[in-house]
Amino acid sequence: MDLQLQGRRALVTGGTKGIGRAIVEAFADEGADVAFCARTEADVIATAKAVEERGVRAFGRALDVADAAALKGWVVDAAEALGGLDAVVANVSALAITPDESSWKTEFEVDLMHSVRVTEAALPYLERSDAASITTISSVSGREIDIVAGPYGVMKAAVVHYAQGLAYHLAGKGIRANTVSPGNTYFPGGFWHNAELNMPDLFNDVLAMNPTGRMGTAEEVAAAVVFLASPRASRISGTNLVVDGALTKGVQL
Numbered sequence: 583m584d585l586q587l588q589g590r591r592a593l594v595t596g597g598t599k600g601i602g603r604a605i606v607e608a609f610a611d612e613g614a615d616v617a618f619c620a621r622t623e624a625d626v627i628a629t630a631k632a633v634e635e636r637g638v639r640a641f642g643r644a645l646d647v648a649d650a651a652a653l654k655g656w657v658v659d660a661a662e663a664l665g666g667l668d669a670v671v672a673n674v675s676a677l678a679i680t681p682d683e684s685s686w687k688t689e690f691e692v693d694l695m696h697s698v699r700v701t702e703a704a705l706p707y708l709e710r711s712d713a714a715s716i717t718t719i720s721s722v723s724g725r726e727i728d729i730v731a732g733p734y735g736v737m738k739a740a741v742v743h744y745a746q747g748l749a750y751h752l753a754g755k756g757i758r759a760n761t762v763s764p765g766n767t768y769f770p771g772g773f774w775h776n777a778e779l780n781m782p783d784l785f786n787d788v789l790a791m792n793p794t795g796r797m798g799t800a801e802e803v804a805a806a807v808v809f810l811a812s813p814r815a816s817r818i819s820g821t822n823l824v825v826d827g828a829l830t831k832g833v834q835l
Contacts, residue, residue, distance in 0.1 A: 585812035588613035590713070591664040592811065593657065595647055595700055596674035598625035600769045601719065604804035605671055606633060612808060614669070615639040617660030619653075621646055639664060647674045647696035648688075657703035667707040669811040672697035672741075673719045677773060679730045689733040694740050701748065708757050713813040716752075716759040718745040720822065722830045724763060729788075738763075742822050749820030758819035760810045765826025768797040794827040 592609040596602035597618025609616045610633045618633075619642065620626050626642040633640035641663045645652040661667045676692035678685035697718050708714035723730045724738030741761065748759035766788055768774045774797055777785040789797065806825045809815055824830060 590614040590668040592669040593617045594671045598629040601800045602673045604800035608804040608808040610636040617641040648691045654703040661707040668711045670704045671717045681732045685733040689737040693737040714757040715811045720763040761822040764803045765829040766797040769800045
């Protein structure tokens with residue numbers, strides 16, 4: 583299926599590792615130019631080079647998404663560099679799971695407020711697109727109580743609510759908004775890779791909960807994100823797409 587992303591312009595937060603990197607590469611493989619950010623300059627440079635080798639333009643910048651001014655400045659500069667924006671993906675997560683006040687503040691600023699800020703900064707450009715979309719990345723922890731209930735789960739639930747509100751309020755402007763909620767996702771250097779090495783009991787217990795017998799991959803999540811962000815999903819807005827291999831048992835009505 584042609585996702586009709588050739589020549590489109592996508593913006594992704596946290597685009598050098600894991601799910602974010604897979605999303606950036608999936609957009610590029612569909613022919614979209616991609617802007618992305620991450621905290622480490624060397625990773626940004628390396629990812630930009632890899633994206634450009636796919637035959638599209640890349641605009642990378644090292645920044646902390648909790649820095650509101652830096653985040654807004656990057657969005658504006660990225661839109662100018664790419665000639666506009668068609669798709670925005672708010673991907674970064676702090677993964678702060680301890681039940682202390684610091685984790686609550688970090689989760690609020692990184693997971694929720696970065697999604698709000700990147701969206702607000704991008705809206706003037708999305709309004710000029712004929713196929714605009716916003717995609718937030720939540721988690722199955724936002725829809726059920728699991729081992730990371732608390733700051734992480736609460737803010738991931740808030741991200742879903744935020745996106746669904748956007749879908750309703752922006753529908754008249756032709757801007758779609760959706761959420762993708764991954765289940766356990768395994769990739770080199772990621773949380774579950776580290777758990778496999780350093781917390782094998784936890785890793786094996788969680789792995790056993792997956793009815794498919796494995797965790798998901800970053801590429802599987804990215805495929806869902808890029809489809810929802812594409813013009814092919816033109817009638818899908820306000821949905822929370824769970825990508826978890828039937829891990830969660832709740833029924834979405």
